[in-house]
Amino acid sequence: MKKVLDKGYVILVDTMGSDLSVVNSARVSFNKATETLRDEDQKLIRYLAKNDHTSPFRHATMQFEIYAPLMVARQWWKYIIGSSHQDPFAAWNESSRRYVTEAIEFYIPEETAWRSKPENMKQGSGNNLGMLIGKEASQKLLSQIEEGMKNYDWAIENGIATEQARLFIPSAYGLMVRWYWTASLQGVAHFLNQRTDAHAQFEIRAYAEAVKGYALDKFPIAIEALLENTK
Numbered sequence: 001m002k003k004v005l006d007k008g009y010v011i012l013v014d015t016m017g018s019d020l021s022v023v024n025s026a027r028v029s030f031n032k033a034t035e036t037l038r039d040e041d042q043k044l045i046r047y048l049a050k051n052d053h054t055s056p057f058r059h060a061t062m063q064f065e066i067y068a069p070l071m072v073a074r075q076w077w078k079y080i081i082g083s084s085h086q087d088p089f090a091a092w093n094e095s096s097r098r099y100v101t102e103a104i105e106f107y108i109p110e111e112t113a114w115r116s117k118p119e120n121m122k123q124g125s126g127n128n129l130g131m132l133i134g135k136e137a138s139q140k141l142l143s144q145i146e147e148g149m150k151n152y153d154w155a156i157e158n159g160i161a162t163e164q165a166r167l168f169i170p171s172a173y174g175l176m177v178r179w180y181w182t183a184s185l186q187g188v189a190h191f192l193n194q195r196t197d198a199h200a201q202f203e204i205r206a207y208a209e210a211v212k213g214y215a216l217d218k219f220p221i222a223i224e225a226l227l228e229n230t231k
């Protein structure tokens with residue numbers, strides 16, 4: 001497990017294939033396969049990535065369990081191709097508050113972690129704002145959550161269905177949600193290219209770095225080649 005932010009994490013649940021799957025998927029064109037990854041195979045992986053021969057990278061997949069604030073899940077959900085709720089070979093499954101009343105947790109930035117508006121960009125953040133504003137911001141967020149949770153508990157105690165009572169859950173953007181994400185190697189690399197970039201929001205960047213760690217560990221040559229050569 002790789003811990004992310006104050007309460008979140010990324011777990012690599014499973015993988016299919018290895019760097020060698022990319023090589024053998026490409027070499028099937030010549031009816032050839034190899035059992036160990038040789039220097040020439042590594043060169044082939046880099047050649048494929050550099051020349052946009054991307055289909056061999058779709059024969060390997062990664063499956064993750066992620067626990068993250070809803071705002072991060074919404075950004076992640078936009079990765080449709082090869083990693084999706086629309087793709088019959090891949091999937092996105094999320095825990096449902098219609099059925100379960102699992103512990104309700106919220107992402108609460110540290111008092112020193114509140115960021116200013118950026119000066120030159122329309123999106124993103126500037127520097128950290130310092131303790132004075134940060135302390136007040138954390139307190140305001142906590143009291144908002146406390147108030148909303150009182151109403152949620154009241155709704156449950158008074159017999160309102162969980163699926164409707166959840167309307168009272170406050171701070172929806174910071175509500176921690178859990179899901180499984182399965183994606184092809186190409187899909188993972190596309191996500192990493194966009195979400196480890198400085199333009200991406202700090203919070204999803206932190207998750208992308210955790211995913212990148214696992215991806216480089218399991219598919220060192222293929223992921224490096226995709227990150228260097230595709231955008």
Ligand SMILES: Cc1cc2nc3c(=O)[nH]c(=O)nc-3n(C[C@H](O)[C@H](O)[C@H](O)COP(=O)(O)OP(=O)(O)OC[C@H]3O[C@@H](n4cnc5c(N)ncnc54)[C@H](O)[C@@H]3O)c2cc1C
Pocket residue numbers: 078079080081082190194195199200201
């Ligand atoms: C910094 C940043 C800010 C963002 N801000 C916003 C925002 O304000 N609002 C918002 O709604 N989204 C926003 N997004 C999300 C963005 O628009 C994409 O939906 C998201 O990054 C997923 O990328 P994608 O569409 O390339 O991924 P996928 O949907 O997985 O597509 C992968 C690739 O497949 C190809 N492809 C997909 N669909 C088609 C198609 N129909 N025709 C041809 N080729 C296709 C493209 O090459 C595409 O890059 C933002 C993303 C970033 C990184």
